[in-house]
Amino acid sequence: MTARIFFKLISAVLIIMVVALTAVDFLASEMAEQAYLQGLTIEMAEKVRMLRTLGDKQLLQLNQQTVRDLSHASGGRITLVAPDGRVLADSESDPAHMENHGNRPEIKAALAGQTGTSVRQSPTMGTNYLYVATPVSIGAARIAVPLKEVRSQVTHIRQRLIVYVGLAFLPAMLLAAIFARYYSRRLGEIIDFASTLATGNFQARLPQTSNDELGILARQLNETGSKLQHIFEELQREHTELEKLERIRKDFVINVSHELRTPLASIQGYTETLIDGAIHDDSNNIRFLHIIRQNAERLGSLTADLLTLSRIELKSQKFQFASYYLSVLLTDCIDSLSPVAAKKNISLLLLPVPDKAEVFCDSEAVHQIISNLLDNAIKYTPEGGRITVAARPLDGAVRISISDTGIGIPHEDLARLFERFYRVDKARSRELGGTGLGLAIVKHLAKAQGGDVGVESVLNQGSTFWFTLPTHDLGISEHGAI
Numbered sequence: 001m002t003a004r005i006f007f008k009l010i011s012a013v014l015i016i017m018v019v020a021l022t023a024v025d026f027l028a029s030e031m032a033e034q035a036y037l038q039g040l041t042i043e044m045a046e047k048v049r050m051l052r053t054l055g056d057k058q059l060l061q062l063n064q065q066t067v068r069d070l071s072h073a074s075g076g077r078i079t080l081v082a083p084d085g086r087v088l089a090d091s092e093s094d095p096a097h098m099e100n101h102g103n104r105p106e107i108k109a110a111l112a113g114q115t116g117t118s119v120r121q122s123p124t125m126g127t128n129y130l131y132v133a134t135p136v137s138i139g140a141a142r143i144a145v146p147l148k149e150v151r152s153q154v155t156h157i158r159q160r161l162i163v164y165v166g167l168a169f170l171p172a173m174l175l176a177a178i179f180a181r182y183y184s185r186r187l188g189e190i191i192d193f194a195s196t197l198a199t200g201n202f203q204a205r206l207p208q209t210s211n212d213e214l215g216i217l218a219r220q221l222n223e224t225g226s227k228l229q230h231i232f233e234e235l236q237r238e239h240t241e242l243e244k245l246e247r248i249r250k251d252f253v254i255n256v257s258h259e260l261r262t263p264l265a266s267i268q269g270y271t272e273t274l275i276d277g278a279i280h281d282d283s284n285n286i287r288f289l290h291i292i293r294q295n296a297e298r299l300g301s302l303t304a305d306l307l308t309l310s311r312i313e314l315k316s317q318k319f320q321f322a323s324y325y326l327s328v329l330l331t332d333c334i335d336s337l338s339p340v341a342a343k344k345n346i347s348l349l350l351l352p353v354p355d356k357a358e359v360f361c362d363s364e365a366v367h368q369i370i371s372n373l374l375d376n377a378i379k380y381t382p383e384g385g386r387i388t389v390a391a392r393p394l395d396g397a398v399r400i401s402i403s404d405t406g407i408g409i410p411h412e413d414l415a416r417l418f419e420r421f422y423r424v425d426k427a428r429s430r431e432l433g434g435t436g437l438g439l440a441i442v443k444h445l446a447k448a449q450g451g452d453v454g455v456e457s458v459l460n461q462g463s464t465f466w467f468t469l470p471t472h473d474l475g476i477s478e479h480g481a482i
């Protein structure tokens with residue numbers, strides 16, 4: 001491809017040079033011939049004019065021999081013509097056998113008193129001749145020279161001209177070849193680069209060596225490459241994100257059906273046992289009914305949690321944002337859960353809250369966040385443990401933390417703890433009536449208030465769950481932003 005461009009460029013230069021050489025040759029030969037002919041005409045005119053110095057008598061006495069001598073001396077054929085056109089003397093032929101010269105154009109002009117010139121083929125010699133005639137006292141005197149000399153002179157000039165111009169064209173040819181080679185190589189690089197892009201390698205770049213059109217093209221192709229690279233990476237990221245979302249969705253469906261199946265199977269099993277006769281077994285019937293109620297409650301709380309989550313996610317949950325005193329908000333929540341903690345002999349302590357500290361939130365949502373966190377802290381802290389609730393002001397927000405002296409969480413589980421249905425110990429959580437949705441609800445509610453969540457924990461020592469709430473209206477809509 002580039003080789004074709006190279007040969008095209010070189011052929012174009014060659015054609016231009018041949019055309020230029022032909023034109024120069026044509027013009028130069030024309031000019032040289034004209035100049036030579038002009039010079040010869042002037043020279044011959046001067047020579048023939050010398051005959052004017054001879055008087056009538058001397059001219060009439062010129063015989064064949066003297067005319068021949070004059071011809072040798074002048075280098076041309078000499079002819080004397082009478083006013084009536086008759087040839088009086090000629091250095092080459094016998095005048096008696098020569099036809100009347102009265103109609104020869106140069107003779108006509110000379111007989112009319114002017115110097116006449118003419119170039120034509122001599123009927124006697126068969127070659128081109130230059131004729132120059134001048135008036136003399138007895139009529140006209142004419143000198144004729146063959147133009148063979150002119151031709152050979154012009155041919156000589158042409159040959160030299162062609163050699164010199166050809167030599168002058170050589171460096172031009174060389175330069176054209178270098179340029180053609182250079183540009184075809186760069187075009188080759190651009191073609192290779194375009195093919196690399198076409199194969200999907202968007203990281204390749206072209207070297208930018210100049211500011212000419214090819215340099216600009218290289219720069220723009222590089223820009224196209226980096227844009228394609230950017231779009232490609234973006235698509236890959238989106239693809240990974242979509243794959244991740246699809247995995248989460250599938251996991252969620254599996255989890256939900258599993259969580260529903262377990263209590264349902266239990267309810268079904270115990271109901272059948274009761275129908276099959278256990279209803280009359282006084283030692284077991286009440287226990288079986290308790291189990292059925294427990295599972296029904298579990299189903300109830302599971303569906304309630306799922307509904308809460310989907311409402312927040314679909315933004316159909318309405319929030320009533322307002323400013324609240326933090327101490328009031330925290331005391332309310334703690335009061336409602338302290339009997340549960342007391343049952344397990346766990347001390348529940350609220351550290352002093354900054355005076356008059358206010359938060360901007362939905363009190364119901366915050367109540368649920370704290371309840372879920374306290375519920376976990378109580379659930380996963382052995383009897384006799386301690387739970388501490390504290391609040392610390394941040395820049396434009398307040399950080400509320402709930403620390404326990406419970407079982408703690410392994411480090412590798414911390415990152416996934418806020419995912420739906422994620423539980424460190426599934427069996428234990430289920431045993432304690434947990435669905436694994438509590439922390440997912442905490443996270444979504446906190447984000448909907450314009451806050452954040454986090455956890456720090458040391459296994460077998462305890463955990464600290466925290467969340468933040470803004471102190472001022474952040475302009476979050478009533479439907480919340482997640």
Ligand SMILES: Nc1ncnc2c1ncn2[C@@H]1O[C@H](COP(=O)(O)OP(=O)(O)OP(=O)(O)O)[C@@H](O)[C@H]1O
Pocket residue numbers: 305372376377380381404406407408409417422423424425429430433434435436437438439440463
């Ligand atoms: N304070 C804590 N100490 C130790 N582990 C905890 C604590 N809080 C949560 N976890 C772990 O995180 C998991 C998820 O908690 P989450 O509140 O989401 O679910 P759950 O308590 O099992 O069920 P529920 O939906 O009823 O709250 C729990 O199963 C438990 O393993």
Ligand SMILES: [Mg+2]
Pocket residue numbers: 372375376434438439
């Ligand atoms: Mg929980």
